[in-house]
Amino acid sequence: MPPKKKSLEPNKINFRESFASLKFVPRFFKEIRKVNPALFYANLLCRVVNAFLPVLILYVGKLIIDEVVLQIAAEEKDLDQLWILVAVEFGLAVISDLISRGISLSDGLLGDQYSINTSVKIIKKTSELNLDQLEDSEFYDKLERARQQTTGRVGLMSNILTQGEDVVVILSLLGGVVAFEPWLIILLVVSIIPTIINEIKFSGTSYSLARSWTQERRELDYLRYAGASDVTAKEVKLFGLSDYLANRFKNLSDTYYTQSKKLAKERAGWGSFFNVIGTSAYYGAYIFIIFRTVAGVFTLGDLTFLSGSFNRLRSKLQGFFTRFTAITESALYLQDYFEFLDLTYAENSPEGKLPLPKKINNGFEFKNVGFKYPKSEMWVVRNINFQLKAGEKLAFVGENGAGKTTLIKLLLRFYEPTEGEILLDGIPVKQYIQSEYQQYFGVIFQDFVKFELTLRENIAMGAIEEIHNQERLDGAAEKSLALEVVSEFPMGYNQQLGKRFKNGKDLSGGQWQKIAIARAYMKDAEVLILDEPTSALDARAETEAFDRFIKLTEGKTAVIISHRFSTVRIADRIMVLKDGAVLEIGTHQELMKNDKLYAELFNLQAAGYQ
Numbered sequence: 001m002p003p004k005k006k007s008l009e010p011n012k013i014n015f016r017e018s019f020a021s022l023k024f025v026p027r028f029f030k031e032i033r034k035v036n037p038a039l040f041y042a043n044l045l046c047r048v049v050n051a052f053l054p055v056l057i058l059y060v061g062k063l064i065i066d067e068v069v070l071q072i073a074a075e076e077k078d079l080d081q082l083w084i085l086v087a088v089e090f091g092l093a094v095i096s097d098l099i100s101r102g103i104s105l106s107d108g109l110l111g112d113q114y115s116i117n118t119s120v121k122i123i124k125k126t127s128e129l130n131l132d133q134l135e136d137s138e139f140y141d142k143l144e145r146a147r148q149q150t151t152g153r154v155g156l157m158s159n160i161l162t163q164g165e166d167v168v169v170i171l172s173l174l175g176g177v178v179a180f181e182p183w184l185i186i187l188l189v190v191s192i193i194p195t196i197i198n199e200i201k202f203s204g205t206s207y208s209l210a211r212s213w214t215q216e217r218r219e220l221d222y223l224r225y226a227g228a229s230d231v232t233a234k235e236v237k238l239f240g241l242s243d244y245l246a247n248r249f250k251n252l253s254d255t256y257y258t259q260s261k262k263l264a265k266e267r268a269g270w271g272s273f274f275n276v277i278g279t280s281a282y283y284g285a286y287i288f289i290i291f292r293t294v295a296g297v298f299t300l301g302d303l304t305f306l307s308g309s310f311n312r313l314r315s316k317l318q319g320f321f322t323r324f325t326a327i328t329e330s331a332l333y334l335q336d337y338f339e340f341l342d343l344t345y346a347e348n349s350p351e352g353k354l355p356l357p358k359k360i361n362n363g364f365e366f367k368n369v370g371f372k373y374p375k376s377e378m379w380v381v382r383n384i385n386f387q388l389k390a391g392e393k394l395a396f397v398g399e400n401g402a403g404k405t406t407l408i409k410l411l412l413r414f415y416e417p418t419e420g421e422i423l424l425d426g427i428p429v430k431q432y433i434q435s436e437y438q439q440y441f442g443v444i445f446q447d448f449v450k451f452e453l454t455l456r457e458n459i460a461m462g463a464i465e466e467i468h469n470q471e472r473l474d475g476a477a478e479k480s481l482a483l484e485v486v487s488e489f490p491m492g493y494n495q496q497l498g499k500r501f502k503n504g505k506d507l508s509g510g511q512w513q514k515i516a517i518a519r520a521y522m523k524d525a526e527v528l529i530l531d532e533p534t535s536a537l538d539a540r541a542e543t544e545a546f547d548r549f550i551k552l553t554e555g556k557t558a559v560i561i562s563h564r565f566s567t568v569r570i571a572d573r574i575m576v577l578k579d580g581a582v583l584e585i586g587t588h589q590e591l592m593k594n595d596k597l598y599a600e601l602f603n604l605q606a607a608g609y610q
């Protein structure tokens with residue numbers, strides 16, 4: 001599919017929207033303060049002191065020049081006063097430098113702590129959300145923006161603090177200028193108006209460009225990954241896909257480049273034009289001050305103080321307005337971040353309140369369950385009625401796409417049924433506290449995660465609080481045949497797995513699967529669910545794994561999904577699914593007698609093995 005063309009005009013975010021995003025700033029600062037209150041207040045104090053230094057330094061400079069002029073004209077030179085002034089200016093310069101360094105140091109430290117804190121919050125929040133939210137692409141974009149802007153938020157913090165500091169600098173400089181010559185303020189206003197116009201003109205545009213490209217940036221990241229990663233390398237080489245992927249990447253990025261180039265050029269062009277106007281106003285003021293000095297109204301010291309103050313004021317005011325745009329732009333990202341943190345569970349699944357019973361007495365029951373995935377009109381499963389009795393081993397079989405995994409996701413309450421309900425001992429499962437309910441289950445999914453962490457961590461993921469319980473780890477590894485994998489490595493459980501990190505070792509598909517099964521044993525859950533857990537195991541390992549599974553989980557409730565009928569027949573009962581409906585359910589013998597799909601598929605596989 002060729003990449004879709006995007007319009008070259010991003011939706012502009014207007015000034016009002018930019019302002020509205022500032023409402024998140026107080027919450028942002030509350031979070032920063034919480035991260036390290038002492039450092040936060042020290043930073044504020046440094047900034048307050050720093051704000052008064054420029055006007056003080058300029059004023060002492062003026063006194064020095066006036067004193068020099070006085071001493072040139074004096075017949076008897078007395079330089080004591082002059083040296084004191086020079087010493088004061090030197091002292092102020094040293095203090096200013098120390099404080100500036102203190103500010104950037106504390107900015108950096110606060111920023112680092114804050115970004116660690118937000119990353120942790122994002123990870124935790126993600127785990128709280130429902131699967132349908134995580135699978136939703138709009139939501140995913142929000143998550144992406146919340147995640148990406150961590151460093152932007154750190155910049156935002158120092159920008160806002162500098163803004164506050166500059167307000168004090170500007171007021172103090174203004175006070176100085178007004179005391180000498182109030183008329184200069186008019187020229188000052190004229191000199192900064194162009195900057196304000198420029199900022200209003202472009203405010204929000206670059207943000208809206210970046211925002212409207214979130215989805216494409218995700219696509220670009222993916223293409224970069226697909227074209228240059230160890231996971232895809234085999235197929236990319238073999239099928240000669242690298243040019244295709246590189247071109248797709250290039251076409252999409254070229255469109256973005258064209259848009260941002262257009263914006264950057266416009267911004268630079270208008271910026272230079274307005275700057276010329278601003279500079280002219282500054283020189284107007286300068287000429288005015290020179291005239292007044294020549295006329296004897298101002299001293300030479302006044303001249304340096306006023307021109308210095310005027311120049312600083314202008315650049316501070318310009319900085320104030322450009323920074324304001326940067327702040328409102330980053331505050332829009334802040335909005336993404338806080339909106340993400342404030343996301344709640346899907347509205348159609350209000351959280352249940354009932355605590356979970358310690359033991360399952362009768363089991364689960366699906367009553368007329370039907371389900372459509374969010375934003376889809378298709379019934380994936382419908383009219384599903386069956387019981388999963390306590391202590392029973394039930395197998396699901398059926399062709400690809402029949403709905404087996406979907407039923408598991410419903411049982412686990414990753415999704416709520418669109419119609420019908422699921423009961424546990426006669427009570428609808430949605431009445432239980434979801435997180436507690438999910439603790440009942442130990443699950444190995446078809447696409448279980450291969451964590452690029454140590455072997456120990458990979459097994460302990462089933463009950464991470466038990467990571468140092470060697471006995472339990474050994475027990476789980478032994479039951480799942482993963483102990484053989486552990487013994488292959490001199491570092492044993494401490495072996496790093498995967499190829500991403502130094503000394504990491506990749507495993508075969510079957511070895512990974514044994515580790516995933518160990519995870520389920522580690523959990524010691526009430527209900528075990530194995531979704532094609534042995535597809536990568538060799539025939540001997542598979543039989544062994546299943547025989548063990550049945551023995552070791554005696555009395556436990558379990559659901560097994562498998563395409564291998566030799567495995568399935570060990571189950572107490574087998575449920576056959578076809579096109580999202582239950583076709584037949586019973587023991588192996590019953591279904592063979594039934595002589596429908598199960599018997600047909602069983603005989604087909606059995607013939608294949610002969």
Ligand SMILES: Nc1ncnc2c1ncn2[C@@H]1O[C@H](COP(=O)(O)OP(=O)(O)OP(=O)(O)O)[C@@H](O)[C@H]1O
Pocket residue numbers: 135373376380398399400401402403404405406407446
């Ligand atoms: N997250 C999802 N969003 C939308 N549709 C989905 C999603 N997951 C699965 N489906 C659709 O639901 C149907 C049933 O999928 P499911 O994974 O339950 O089948 P399965 O019986 O487990 O198949 P297999 O044997 O291939 O694992 C399929 O048509 C699939 O396209």
